[in-house]
Amino acid sequence: MQIVAEGLACVRGGREVFRNLHFAVDRGEMLAITGPNGAGKSSLLRVVAGLVRPSEGRLILHGGDAELSIGEQAHYVGHQDAFKPSLTVQENLVFWSDFLGGGGEVATSLACVGLYALAHLPARYLSAGQRRRLSLARLLAVERPLWLLDEPGSALDAAGQRLLADIMVAHVGKGGIILAAVHGPLPQAARELKLAGAGALAGDGRGAPEKARL
């Protein structure tokens, strides 16, 4: 499986966020998308997820399901957590598991992220870090090959960061692909796609893998 982007360009709010973007990520690999705020990291992930149409260029997923769009084979974890405050933790996760076709190991996923004890608590009582963990539980409950993570470590404490790292490493270990917008290093060696912002392109992610800076 491989995800390839050719000549991607994106316009948001009349402003061209990036242009002429190329990358190719193979199964078992992570790609770190870095750059200053406003450089277009979130926009790029949304383009890959199919939530935003690119103004130019195309995306191809080799080895995926031809019937489904790329977004339908991906997990998108954005800045918001997509959980309803009036539903319990378990109800929220069960819904997304059923809706996204997970066939769900909901209880196991909750236990993995340390929220099993809070399964019947309404989601409104969760802290920001706990909500983030619930998003991670969704990644575990539904099997999808491609993960698009937008600053996944935000709001997580040290233990949460370790959990995130373990989950990410396990996923690519099983042959998954991760594209992650991050400000710091990824948990394992990954190539870096540097978005310079102001429309210019700094790196094209096609060089040799950079060692993760730990």
Place this chain on the structure above:
Amino acid sequence: MSPLSALLLRDLRLAVRLGGGALIGVLFFLIVVTLVPFAVGPDLALLTRIGPAMLWLGALLASLLGLDRLLASDHEDGSLDLLLTGRMPLELALAVKAFAHWLTTGVPLVLAAPVLGVLLNLDPSSTAAVAITLLVGTPALTFIGLIGAALTVALRRGGLLLAVLILPLNIPVLIFGVAASSAATAGTVPFRGPLLILCALSLMSLVLGPVAAAITLRQGLD
């Protein structure tokens, strides 16, 4: 559980748990109907004559309640993004949400109508006619309203604009709903005619609503 059932169940749960769901709509309906005699006087004969029309107006306004939150709340917490990554066509997902909204807002109005008919001095046949026309016509109100919800999804104070946009589109439903209700008592126009047109309007809206709403939402994704 299938994705469709899961979405339906979630929306039903949310409607019930948030702000009382059905009950606020019925309360609003009750208040609007109560306002009528204050405006036109307690003349019972007059109330009987305009009763069906007032019930329809009340139901029309009450059915708008909560429509602006239908899509806006999903947009705000990022659920809409994830709904798009599901393997259900967006049109179908929107139709399911509208259906859940109709069950929790429209149907209670239909059930409340007979009680309110007592307040407006309607006789049983009038009341039954109004209830049937509401049952057939409120889906149209909800599904056309879905379009307004999509148009105003990103706006903060979308509710009023939604009403402004959607109420004119619902005029045919109002016309035939009241015509059918009055026909049941006055008897000059047969009941069946307007009722069948009302059915047609509802069926058409079941398709037009989700399709138009989906197109609108996709425009916003650019």
Place this chain on the structure above:
Amino acid sequence: MRTLMSLIDLATPSRFVALSARLMPALVALTAVAFLIGGIQAYLAPDDYQQGATVKIMFIHVPTAWLGIFAWVVMSAAALGTLVWRHPLADVAAKAAAPIGAAFTLICLLTGSLWGRPMWGTYWVWDARLTSVLVLFLLYLGVIALRHTIDDPTLAARTVAVFTLVGAINIPIIKFSVEWWNTLHQGPSVFRLGGSAIDPSILLPLMSMLAAFTLLFLTLHLAAMRNEILRRRLRTMLLMKADAAARA
């Protein structure tokens, strides 16, 4: 003033729960006895020459009308307690009173409708008193809806308190307006619920039933307040549990 304040201080939630548990059996017994006495007196009271036995619906209708107003007065006092003194039990009292007030108002409407049916030929005419009670009922439903919609308990308490006080000012105005409106459209039917002067033989049973219903309100209100305090404790425990899990 000092004694009053220290008395109010005594009414902390936990002491209230203990106190209410002790008071409850006595209150229930008193209420039952009052209804027994009132019921017998009502049964023995003479029939009205015009309406026959249906006039006895008045023994339920009039007290419930009174209690519908009384509940809003209690809520207004509680609203002041919330806004001015920030007393923790004030909001509990307000929240507990609203559904009870709504229920009494609804019973008043239903009994009024049944009472008027033989004379009016229909279940509802827009009679001045009944219409005022209907508007009061709508206000009760509104305040319950308002509290239900706001998540944060402190904000809910204050918002509801403000609305309650606004209602307290507005309700006499509404009542006056409705009566004026009714005189504008005075139809041919002159029957007015409980319009004519009340004969002493009816007055005594009416007073007894009034006392009985008031005791009923107090009993229900006390029980509801206790339940609300326990409910809030439960919520606090849930929050602490979430907090503890976050630290773990």
